[in-house]
Amino acid sequence: MSPDLILFFLLAAVALAGAINLIVQTHPIHSALSLIVVMVALAGIYLLLGAELLAAVQIIVYAGAIMVLFVFIIMLLNAGKEERTSLSHAASWLGVPLAVVLTVVIGWRMGHSAPSPAMGGNVSGVSRTLSEMLFTSYVFPFELTSILILVAILGAVALAKRDF
Amino acid sequence: MSAFLNAYADVLIAMVKVLAVVIVLLTTVAYLSWFERKVVAHMQSRWGPERVGPYGLIQPLADGAKFLFKEDPTPAGVDRFVYFFAPFLALSLAMTTIAVIPLGPGQLEIFGRRTWFSIAEVDLSLLVVFAITALSVYGVALAGWASNSKYPLLGGLRSSAQMLSYEISMTMSVVGTVLMTNTFSLRQIVEAQRGGLSHWFLFPQFLGFLCFAISAVAETNRAPFDLVEAEQELVGGFHTEYASFKFAMFFMAEYGAMVTVSLMLSVLFFGGYFSPFPDAARFHWTLYLPAVAGLAGGALLLVNGIRYHTALGRAVLPLVALVLMGIGGLCALPAVIGVIQGPFWLATKAFVILFIYVWLRGTLPRLRYDQLMNFGWKVLLPVSLANVLATSLVVALGK
Numbered sequence: 001m002s003p004d005l006i007l008f009f010l011l012a013a014v015a016l017a018g019a020i021n022l023i024v025q026t027h028p029i030h031s032a033l034s035l036i037v038v039m040v041a042l043a044g045i046y047l048l049l050g051a052e053l054l055a056a057v058q059i060i061v062y063a064g065a066i067m068v069l070f071v072f073i074i075m076l077l078n079a080g081k082e083e084r085t086s087l088s089h090a091a092s093w094l095g096v097p098l099a100v101v102l103t104v105v106i107g108w109r110m111g112h113s114a115p116s117p118a119m120g121g122n123v124s125g126v127s128r129t130l131s132e133m134l135f136t137s138y139v140f141p142f143e144l145t146s147i148l149i150l151v152a153i154l155g156a157v158a159l160a161k162r163d164f
Numbered sequence: 165m166s167a168f169l170n171a172y173a174d175v176l177i178a179m180v181k182v183l184a185v186v187i188v189l190l191t192t193v194a195y196l197s198w199f200e201r202k203v204v205a206h207m208q209s210r211w212g213p214e215r216v217g218p219y220g221l222i223q224p225l226a227d228g229a230k231f232l233f234k235e236d237p238t239p240a241g242v243d244r245f246v247y248f249f250a251p252f253l254a255l256s257l258a259m260t261t262i263a264v265i266p267l268g269p270g271q272l273e274i275f276g277r278r279t280w281f282s283i284a285e286v287d288l289s290l291l292v293v294f295a296i297t298a299l300s301v302y303g304v305a306l307a308g309w310a311s312n313s314k315y316p317l318l319g320g321l322r323s324s325a326q327m328l329s330y331e332i333s334m335t336m337s338v339v340g341t342v343l344m345t346n347t348f349s350l351r352q353i354v355e356a357q358r359g360g361l362s363h364w365f366l367f368p369q370f371l372g373f374l375c376f377a378i379s380a381v382a383e384t385n386r387a388p389f390d391l392v393e394a395e396q397e398l399v400g401g402f403h404t405e406y407a408s409f410k411f412a413m414f415f416m417a418e419y420g421a422m423v424t425v426s427l428m429l430s431v432l433f434f435g436g437y438f439s440p441f442p443d444a445a446r447f448h449w450t451l452y453l454p455a456v457a458g459l460a461g462g463a464l465l466l467v468n469g470i471r472y473h474t475a476l477g478r479a480v481l482p483l484v485a486l487v488l489m490g491i492g493g494l495c496a497l498p499a500v501i502g503v504i505q506g507p508f509w510l511a512t513k514a515f516v517i518l519f520i521y522v523w524l525r526g527t528l529p530r531l532r533y534d535q536l537m538n539f540g541w542k543v544l545l546p547v548s549l550a551n552v553l554a555t556s557l558v559v560a561l562g563k
Contacts, residue, residue: 033249052286
């Protein structure tokens, strides 16, 4: 039982608990907080795999910006507690069994597949390689995405400024 | 047993380091409140805490005891889990960043194993610091929302909008430093400033330093950017509905964030754990500066303590002074003198920056919220982007 393995099981348990809590909670804010827990646990698992840049970016972007947006929306829209209803027929007859089948199939395939080649452990190499690829081979999609985000920002500002 | 120890040795050593750093950090946070009250008071021509123990030094302990025993009401209609969770989140995030900050050069020998002179040595420590700063918005926003009351909600939303805005210019202002050193590791950034005062990044990256310092003050919700906590406008802002221990946790989180920012400023722009004197033979006497500081401080306290006006002061202060002189003497021993240099210089720089932080609070009036947001988006962000542009031009042309 190396420390790595124990840490992996701990993080995986936290991620699972967060995901189940996300579905079970009635208040949207609690669900959003559970989602943040899931993302932080995933970032921890990325760290265990040696993908430090991905872990840092996951927390800065996903948990630190996107989820803040979610939390703000829930707070400002004053979303209240949801009512807990029983599962619909479609869910209980089709959805849940198919979800179980999917989980079993994916687990079986992953358990019986060949181990993937080891990830590059040289972290500063990863940042360098990533940025080199981003600014040479993929520079056109990168710039287009930036323009897309700029258009979204302008649209949001224009919508917010509109007087009713 | 020894096999268990071997496998988990790294974990145990990390725990020892964490314990040492947390004890120092919590004591610093507690006495930072004393320091702030004394300094602001003297700037306002009054005394500050004087009665609670000699020189008011027991004041933080008295405040802590008060917070523990005070009634802790929970307002009606709050979201229970989030109300209790937000101060824990704020405090734990504020205490976490110090784990990746390099506290001294090279490696240490603890119980026969070599380990880096920081709690965690991460290649991307700069990004880790920004990740934790990004997460600390939650403590404030959730606290404001969970209190089920208009002033906290308004204060919490304003505070989180302020933190998000200044976070951007804060990260942009460091990009110049990253361009110069080609690394995200805080230890490498400090190592690139080896060689004394002239090598500090303060001088080539002066614009970056200004942007980072101002953004950091705004990020930690400190004066002059503390409108969200101002009693005159918003009662208490996001911590209005919090009493006793939970309020103390927000308090400690704010001071912890101040300490973290001071350490970051020292590491990024002031040479971190390196002494301002170059490593030449003629500066060999500076190795004894920690010892001299301890002995001189102890002697000053001794002389003043013997003549203190209360009996308790006359009894306790000389003992404290002797302990301080003992620690100073220890720093001159050859076993300790090498190890103590790094943390001593880092602590000195952080202390000077903390003094400036408190000085800002005692001097400048606070900014109105729209002035604050205008400044962050229309002035600081373009200036930090200009810094990135200028630095990348210089670096590219220099190749």
